[in-house]
Amino acid sequence: MPELPEVETVKRALSRKVTGKNILNVESNFVKIVASPDFKIFKKNIIGKKIESLSRRGKFLLFHLNGNKIMISHLRMTGHWLVAPKIVKNKFIHLIFQLSGGQAMAYSDIRKFGRIWLIDTKELEKFKPILKLGPEPLGTEFNFEEFSQKLAKNRSRIKVVLLNQQVVAGLGNIYVDEVLYESGVRPLRPANRLKMAEKKQIFEVIRKILAKAIKFRGTTVVNFTTPEGKGGDFQKQLKVYGKKGHKCPRCKGEIKRIVVAGRGTHYCPKCQK
DNA sequence: ACTAGCCCCTGGGAGC
DNA sequence: TGCTCCCAGGGGCTAG
Numbered sequence: 001m002p003e004l005p006e007v008e009t010v011k012r013a014l015s016r017k018v019t020g021k022n023i024l025n026v027e028s029n030f031v032k033i034v035a036s037p038d039f040k041i042f043k044k045n046i047i048g049k050k051i052e053s054l055s056r057r058g059k060f061l062l063f064h065l066n067g068n069k070i071m072i073s074h075l076r077m078t079g080h081w082l083v084a085p086k087i088v089k090n091k092f093i094h095l096i097f098q099l100s101g102g103q104a105m106a107y108s109d110i111r112k113f114g115r116i117w118l119i120d121t122k123e124l125e126k127f128k129p130i131l132k133l134g135p136e137p138l139g140t141e142f143n144f145e146e147f148s149q150k151l152a153k154n155r156s157r158i159k160v161v162l163l164n165q166q167v168v169a170g171l172g173n174i175y176v177d178e179v180l181y182e183s184g185v186r187p188l189r190p191a192n193r194l195k196m197a198e199k200k201q202i203f204e205v206i207r208k209i210l211a212k213a214i215k216f217r218g219t220t221v222v223n224f225t226t227p228e229g230k231g232g233d234f235q236k237q238l239k240v241y242g243k244k245g246h247k248c249p250r251c252k253g254e255i256k257r258i259v260v261a262g263r264g265t266h267y268c269p270k271c272q273k
Numbered sequence: 274a275c276t277a278g279c280c281c282c283t284g285g286g287a288g289c
Numbered sequence: 290t291g292c293t294c295c296c297a298g299g300g301g302c303t304a305g
Contacts, residue, residue, distance in 0.1 A: 001298065059299080076299055078283085092283095111282040113299070129300080156276095165300080173298065262278085263298065 002075040004059060004137070004170025005213035009232060010081055011056045014105075017083040022050045022100040023065075030094040033107065035115040042118050045069065051099075058133045058169030068121040073107070074129070079114030082106045133169040137206050142168065148199050151191040158194065158202070159187035159260045168206065174219055174241045177266045179205050181240040186272040187258075187265045212237065240266040 002010070023046050031039035049065040056062065061081075063071040073079070087096050087106040095107040095116070107116065119127055134150075135142040147168065154161050161167055162176045171179070180187050183201045185194065194202075213219060218232030239249050244257035248268040258265050 003299095074299085076281095077297080109282090110284070111297095113282065115300095163299085264296090 001077050001172055001174065002059060002079065002218075003172035003175050004056075004210055005175070005216075005234065006218035006232065007056050007059050007061055007075065007170075008214050009218040010075075011054050011061055014061075014081055014083065015054045017103070018051050018099060018105055019053060020051065021103060021105075023047060023097050024100060025098040026095060028095045030112060033094045033109065033112065033114060033116055035117050037118060042116075045118055046071065046097075057130050057136070058165055059172070060130055060133075064121075070119050070121055070124060072117040072119065072127070072130070074115050075109075076111075076113035076115070078110040080108050082108060133165050134167045135169065137168050137170055137210055142203075142207070144200065144203050147203050148196070151194060151199055154191040156191060157187060157260060158185060158189050158191045159263070159265055161191040162202075162206075163261070163263070170210070171206065173263050173265075174238070175206075175209060175213065177241045178209055178239060181267060181272060182209060184272055186269075187260055187267055240268060242266065 026043050026046055028034070028039055034042045036042075037045070046065070046069070049067055049069055051063055052066055053064045054062065055064065059074060061073040061075070063073070065071060073081070082093075083103055083105050085102055085104065087093060087104045089096075090108075092110050093106050093108045094112070097105040099105055107114070117127070124130070135146070150167050151158075151161060154167075156164075159176055159180065162171050162179065163173065165171075177187070179202060182205045183198065185198050185202060213232075213234045216232055216234035216237060219234040219238065240255050243255045243266055246255050247253070248255055248271055251268065251270045253268055253270040255266055256269055258267075
C-alpha cells in the first residue's frame with residue numbers, strides 16, 4: 001500500500017520518464033477514478049497540456065501542467081502508474097494517456113480506491129485534501145515542538161494519531177508499525193501520556209525510517225511497483241509489519257498482531273513499552 | 274467541533 | 290476441486 005516512500009519513488013521514476021511530454025489523448029474505461037471534474041471536462045482540459053514537473057505532498061502525487069493546471073493523484077491501496085511505448089490493456093487499467101515521443105502513461109488500480117483530480121493552480125491552496133495535511137516529515141517544517149504539542153492534546157492511541165494525516169503527512173499502516181517498533185513504544189499508548197523522550201524518539205525515527213525506505217525505493221507488500229514495474233526493496237527491512245508469530249529481531253520474543261482502529265497492528269510486547 | 278463507523282473495491286487465503 | 294466467506298485498509302462521508 002503506497003505510503004510516503006512509495007509515492008516519492010513513483011514521483012522520481014515518473015519524473016524521469018514523462019517530464020516535458022505533451023498529453024495527446026486520454027481514454028478511460030472507469031471514469032469514476034477521476035473524482036473531478038467530470039471525465040469529459042477532464043479530457044477536454046488535459047489534452048494538449050505539457051507535463052512540466054512532478055511533486056509530492058504527503059501521499060498525493062502532483063503533475064504540474066502548463067496552462068496553470070495540476071493533475072493530482074492519490075493511489076490509496078492499489079493504484080499505480082505505468083509508462084511504456086505501448087500499454088497492454090487489462091481490466092485494472094483505468095486511464096491511458098497518449099504522450100508525445102511515442103510513450104503512453106497509464107493508471108492501474110485493482111481495487112479502484114485511487115482518485116485523480118484536475119484543478120487550476122490557483123485552486124491548490126483551497127484543495128481540501130491537501131490543505132488539511134500536517135507537515136512533511138522530511139521537510140524543515142516538521143518541528144518537534146509542534147509535534148509534541150499535538151500529541152499532548154490527543155488522547156487517542158499513538159498508532160491512530162500517527163495515521164492521522166493532519167498530525168504528520170505520509171505515514172500509513174506499515175510505516176507506523178515500524179516507527180513504533182523502532183521507537184520502543186506500544187501502539188496502544190495514549191499519545192498524551194507519552195514521555196518527552198518517547199515523543200522525541202518517535203519524531204526522529206519517523207524521519208529516519210522514511211528516509212531509509214525512500215533509499216530502498218519503498219516497500220513491496222501487495223501491489224506496489226514503480227513505473228518501471230519493479231518492486232521496492234524495503235520489505236526486507238521490515239521488522240514487525242506482517243511478521244505475526246515471527247521472532248523479534250531484538251529480543252527474539254514473538255511479534256504479536258492486534259487490531260487498532262480497524263488496522264492490523266504488529267508489535268513486540270517485550271521491546272515496546 | 275469532534276468521533277465512531279460505514280463505504281468504496283477486488284484478490285486471495287481460510288475453511289469446509 | 291470448488292464454493293463461500295471474510296479480510297486487507299486510506300480517506301471521505303454521515304450520523305450521533
